[in-house]
Amino acid sequence: MSSSTEPSTRFASEWSRRHLLGLEYLEAREINLILDQADELHELTNGGRTKLSWLQGTVVANLFFEPSTRTRTSFSLAAKRLSADTVDFTSSGSSLSKGETFVDTARNIEALGVDQVVVRHRSPGAPGLLAKALKTTVLNAGDGTHEHPTQALLDISTIRRHRGTLEGQTVVLVGDIRHSRVARSNIWGLKKLGARVIVCGPATLIPPRIQDLGVEVSYSLDEVIGEADCINLLRIQFERQRGAFFPSIAEYAHLFGMNGQRIRKAKENTLILAPGPINRGVELTPDVADGKHSVILDQVRNGLLVRMACLYLLLKGGQS
């Protein structure tokens, strides 16, 4: 019981950063520190169900300039699970979307005694801008098509918890690679931890020169499904697409959707991941979503733990 209330410094003492802006900027060692801290929290909190006092007296501000229910709630509960107070700022954008006002808003929030700022913004780089302007820690909860590091960390944590390591795992990322900050963060994190990454989707949704990031490209899911240890079915983000990148939803589901028939071509123990909210019948069918390969709800559980780990390490790290 004492172990659950006394903050652990095992990983915090090795951590030095104040901000989590993207997995591109972390070393493999640092990514593993976060995953290790999340694993320790998993044990100490019975999978996130017990409250710790590690961030008692601190304040976490959720600054969401794009709508979000899941990520915002996950961060909010992660903060509460560590006994931090939380304060929410949501905005559909308009008056708060100008760069200058955005920083003004954040500076005001900082002046209210906030210790950590979790920010989602449609502009790539907005969290980095805040990190320069504020004395608080800054956590990127998704910035345009740039990065969504905690989503990738929870994906990777889920794989590591099932497989023990990322080393040598073949991970296929399926769908809209072009517009997906989740894909981008996954690629950075997976490659750094030694996984083989294949991106797979319609040619219109694969950005040119993506191979430069060290990934392989496939335009046919059926072609690569047999090699996959893990398949991450990205969400079709209708709201983020400006043009028509594929003929129809039915066509997409036919070629790139996961269903009971297609999954039979996969390895016996393939893991199916999907960042929510899933469009059932598009990226995957209900039998797969609820089937034996699916670790979708594990991802949600690990998301809480990974965010607890990040909040803790950023604020308390490097002090011992």
Added chain:
Amino acid sequence: MSSSTEPSTRFASEWSRRHLLGLEYLEAREINLILDQADELHELTNGGRTKLSWLQGTVVANLFFEPSTRTRTSFSLAAKRLSADTVDFTSSGSSLSKGETFVDTARNIEALGVDQVVVRHRSPGAPGLLAKALKTTVLNAGDGTHEHPTQALLDISTIRRHRGTLEGQTVVLVGDIRHSRVARSNIWGLKKLGARVIVCGPATLIPPRIQDLGVEVSYSLDEVIGEADCINLLRIQFERQRGAFFPSIAEYAHLFGMNGQRIRKAKENTLILAPGPINRGVELTPDVADGKHSVILDQVRNGLLVRMACLYLLLKGGQS
């Protein structure tokens, strides 16, 4: 002081259910357990004003797919008064109203470590669906025209606190019986506890065969007002009515509204109840709402206590 911080097991030990879906499904004994627990909480907390630690470390999620301020706030404060953390999910419906996605949403919330889900949904049976899908406890905060059990419990608790018993009380429910989940829950609860129930309203707002539930029917408030020990003036729910069920608001108020003149026909000690928010001048006039018969604010106070009792019993009941 120790009694107020140590959870009471007096009633919890006799409680076994994990869900509160409707009063139809409870035995009289169980309804009384909730009322007894609420009464005990009333004493321990000075009428709900002192904070207890009975649910410390647990998380209550408010899942409101229909707008609500009062019920949501009452549940939220009930949770906080027991030291639970709370998290709110509100939605005007659209994307979250499909059955499948609705359960997906709830499963995600459960995966975030939530212990109890309070749900309001326009579809009758939606909370029951969640109760089957989740491992959390589920509390129905209103499902379509089906039930709104905590509203009926607070109505009944208010009567019991004034009268000592429901046995032999004549309760008249006035208004839109057809569309009212409050009426339905009240009928189940009141009958089980031995009250005589008269439903009263325009013929168009009394559903056929309502007598099968053991109630009497009247189409004239003036005819039955003299027999009433308690009169519950249901809210005209304009938003829940699809057609025109009565000629005009003025006509309704004239025939079924309670006013200073009509109340003189009632017993000296008749109780006037009304689930908020009241439409002053429609269901009742201000002189009655604020007059000596009115127990409307007692209902609000008891609502907090009844919800504290339900949250506590569902999560901690049956464990000793």
Added chain:
Amino acid sequence: MSSSTEPSTRFASEWSRRHLLGLEYLEAREINLILDQADELHELTNGGRTKLSWLQGTVVANLFFEPSTRTRTSFSLAAKRLSADTVDFTSSGSSLSKGETFVDTARNIEALGVDQVVVRHRSPGAPGLLAKALKTTVLNAGDGTHEHPTQALLDISTIRRHRGTLEGQTVVLVGDIRHSRVARSNIWGLKKLGARVIVCGPATLIPPRIQDLGVEVSYSLDEVIGEADCINLLRIQFERQRGAFFPSIAEYAHLFGMNGQRIRKAKENTLILAPGPINRGVELTPDVADGKHSVILDQVRNGLLVRMACLYLLLKGGQS
């Protein structure tokens, strides 16, 4: 450490009011008590960063009938910093804007066990109405064009922290004096504490007979800037103006906006205040907002402390 957890009664014992409706109704002695309490809180909490338990077990309701992010968040964090629970009611108005229903809503909230009500409403006098109807304490967070006392208190606190006293300070309030509750509250507070107040703006935005409040009037900022110890650049509240009170924004900025050129005419140590959110380029230019005269972020910081002081004094004052 004990001093920070044990409530201080030094100022509370001299405080007797239950409501903060406006600075018009306070004596100089009382305004200074709030400022002194805020200063003590500043020391005890390391500028608002440490949590105290002074209001543990109490509930603060934020009742905002007009949109607000900053004031609401500041009050909310102030309550949390003192360990009170908070509950938010926001409404764009319509159904809740009728006087009677407004009081009904508040009475319902009171019945839920709320101890303090923070209220913003477009109707002048609405908080006073609540103060009469409720047993809770009531804090005015802005009522129409009447008063916004905590904003003025934080402005005055900021000046006092920089200057030690208000006595003899020349404070120029610039802008829309006619529609500004911030101006009105500032005038009351500043005059009571012995400051000299000059209001300055377009003639259309200076109400007739404003001199009766003991202030001087100027229609030219350039004329009075040299005398100012403090310049408070009020926000142009486009939403509160019914007509066209000045030709154009550019014209306003030219004549009454603060910029790098105009500020050179001011005293070396003039303080620039501005209640947020500032319209950069209108009331002041970025170089001034972020320049050496600006105490804008100090205002935000002091706002938290002043609101903590008010919440504490109103609820716990006069009891020893």
